[in-house]
Structure formats: structure tokens, C-alpha cells
Amino acid sequence: MAGPPTRTERLERLADRQEIEDVVLRYCRGVDRMDRELVRRCYHADATDEHGSFRGSVAEFLDWVFPLLAKYTSTFHLVGNVLVEFGEPGLAAVETYGIAFHRSEREAPHLNLISGFRYVDRFERRPVDGRPQWRIATRTTVVEWSRVDERAGWWPTPEDVRTGRRDRSDVVYEVLRRIG
């Protein structure tokens, strides 16, 4: 870029950054609420994903991950650090740190794991439905550590306390509907 950025360019950059972060966050919601369409729309149609032992297209990823998600009773993908760096126009490198909590009804340790991970993404801004959108072009998931979430330490949620739902009955959809 020649010279310092103009005010418009700085605003664009901030808006781009927010749009990218929102995609990262909607991905987490989509997985945890089992909202397949929400996850799909985080990727460009020709995107690729590497996730644990899986490597493939976004369509293949969706076919792989949703049956896996169904094995758990709940998942919770908390993400922190979302570091966005811009390159050539329409390209960004995005690194996200997160911890994923998986629980199931079964005693199997591999179905009750807590994992620290990083999503290392190449985002691209390209037209989708006639409008330029930042979406994931390639995602590489890096597993940093995993530990068993041992049942002996679970503390049961009391009956009168609200818990999450994995469909449109979760309270987040209710609040969304009510803001119009």
C-alpha cells in the first residue's frame, strides 16, 4: 500500500476484521447448536478443512462432523484469541485459540474430552450470492492438548437451572427472534 491508509481504508479494515471474527464465532454456535446450515455458511463452497484425522472439502467435512457431534450430549467451543492479519486484497490469515468441551452419556473417555486447539484459517473475500463476503477458504485445526473430562468430577446441573439445547429451542434463537 502506498502511503498511510485513508480514513475510509481504516474503517474498511475494522469492518473486515469484525466480519471475520463473526464468522469464527458463528462456526462455534453452529457446531454447538448442531445448526448445519450455519456452519456451512462459514466456508466458501470450494473450501477445505483439516480437522484431526479428517481432511477434505467443506461438504465432506459437514458429512463427517455432524454424525460425530451426534455422539455427544453436548459440545462447547469457547474461543479466545482471534488474531487477524491482512495480506493481498481480499486475503487474511486468522489464528483462533479455543478450548472444546465434549460430553456424552457413554463412559468412553474419548467421548468425554477437553481439547485445546487452534484454528489456523485462510480467509478470502469473494462474492457469495452477489455480495463480497469474508469466509473460510482453508482451515487447519491444530490440537495443542487433550484431557479426559472424568465423570468423577462432574457436578450435576440442578433441575431448575437452564441448560443448552442443540436445536432451535435453545434460548439464543428465542432472543434473536425477538429483536426483529
Added chain:
Amino acid sequence: MAGPPTRTERLERLADRQEIEDVVLRYCRGVDRMDRELVRRCYHADATDEHGSFRGSVAEFLDWVFPLLAKYTSTFHLVGNVLVEFGEPGLAAVETYGIAFHRSEREAPHLNLISGFRYVDRFERRPVDGRPQWRIATRTTVVEWSRVDERAGWWPTPEDVRTGRRDRSDVVYEVLRRIG
């Protein structure tokens, strides 16, 4: 909205989003530092809160939560994902993921819990003290999981290492005072 947003509208949206996130973060500081006034100012005066077995007005919530906080020796509310979605003017649906760490001097497991939660908030922008402000209008807390933070695994903080304080003597207030 008719047509694409203007530059001013895009800037407003980014500023709104930041203001909302700051409220979510100040709530955590207020709880962890036991700063009741800071928590109160995160809500509109007529706000409601659902938090575990509690349901009531913000005034009732404050009267319920502060004696509960006093039972712990420390709390630590780390939040990650803050996904803000705007609706009708002055309305936003805000979902925040977090992990809360509670520790007490007592051996009781329910006083030494780690919980994964989501705050699902309806934010409204309304005049407060003569200035429009984004604050929580309704908050619903969703408990995703809890586990006992067993004392056997605690690692004591050495005497010469700084720890948090639950009043104005915490270092964050010192740094705030010094920036003027």
C-alpha cells in the same frame, strides 16, 4: 434497511458493537472485584436476570449474587465468544461464552466449582443519564457443564507472586488511576 449501509452507519455499527462488548467485560470485572456499582451499571434499571435458580429484577439479582460471591475467596469469569447481532434499531441479541472459576476456603465441593456457561442477552440502547447507552435489558444464563475444582490438584501461589484482590486495592484500579 434500504440499500447498503453508508460509511457513517458502518462506523456506528462498529462503535455499538464495541460498547456492547465492553459492558459484557465490565460485568465480569464487577463480579470478580466485587464492585457492585460496576455490575449495576451493566443493566438498565428495569432489566431482568435469570441466573441458575435465580430469576428476578436487576435489583433483586444484586441482592442475591453479592452475598453469594462473599462465600468464595475468589471468582474468575473468563469470557471468549461475544457474538453480537443487531435487529430493530436499538436492539441487539448478544451471546457470550465463558468459564467461571469459583474457589473458597471451605472444602464443600459446591463452593469450588468450574462452570462453562453462556450469557444470552437482549441489549437495548436507551437514554441513561441523558445519553443513549447500550445495556442489558434481559439476561439468561445457560449452564453448559460444571465440574468440581478438586483441592488435591490446586497448586499454591508462591508468597512473592501477585494475586487478585476483591476490592479497590487490586492492581487494575491502580493502573486506571494513573492514566488520568
Added chain:
Amino acid sequence: MAGPPTRTERLERLADRQEIEDVVLRYCRGVDRMDRELVRRCYHADATDEHGSFRGSVAEFLDWVFPLLAKYTSTFHLVGNVLVEFGEPGLAAVETYGIAFHRSEREAPHLNLISGFRYVDRFERRPVDGRPQWRIATRTTVVEWSRVDERAGWWPTPEDVRTGRRDRSDVVYEVLRRIG
């Protein structure tokens, strides 16, 4: 400040905030990837750091922390809440919540710790290499809690799953190179 902020001032504030958050996030990357230069550039040259039992200049901090990092096989500094408050021009108080995961090959519990912490920073905007930059002027690390990451609960990462590297061979550098 006299009167409400102008549009330009609001944009500047948002850009400042983003620049500060990016420094906090690059610090985490620098530590976890053992990228000393990246960590160094998060601080002003005359900055000070208080970190556990360490207190000293940024140069001393780097000489202290990198040999310590080398004792671990991996570290993972996830940060959530980054609350930025501005004071006099060029000054900001920044509080960051995080959880640091440390693992080593050795059985020693103090080399396999998980800690909840807060970074309480004074940021200053000052010329660096001829351009005003927000960097850390003083950092105080507050340890909130620590627990042993007991090996009994570790779940091994399968051979065919990508793990993090602590040098330029980590995938994040590859993605960065490819965006130009």
C-alpha cells in the same frame, strides 16, 4: 474532552482499541511459538514487566522467560476478556483475562501447570521507528489460581493429527506467507 467525540475521533478510538488487542494477541503467539522478536515488539524499549516472582525490564524479562519456556514441551496462552480503557491522550489501561497451559516431558508438577491469570497493562502510544505505536509500557501479571495438569488425565494426540510447533514450521507461519 469537550463535547461529544467527532466521527473521526470515534474511528480513531476503534482503531486504537484494535491495535492494542492485536498486541495482546501477538504476545501470546510469540510466547507459544517461542518467537522472541515478536514478544519484544509488544513492549516499548523502556517497558517493565512483573511476572510471577520476576520483576524487571523488558530485556531482562526476555532473558528470564525464554529459558523457562524451553523447559516445557508446549505452552498455550488462551486469552478472553481484553478490556481497554483510555485516559489522557496516548494512555490506556488494559486488563486481559487468560488461562495458560504448560506441559513438559518431565513428571514434575510445577512443569505441568494450568494457571488462570490477568495481565494488567499500561499501554502508551509513542513513536517507534518513526511511527506512533501502542505498546506495553508496564505489565503486571496477576495469578488467580493454578492447578496441576495431571498426566493421568492426558489423552494422547493421535499420530495423524496436526500438533503445534514452537518455531517457524508451525502452520500459522505457512498461512501467513501465503497471503502475501
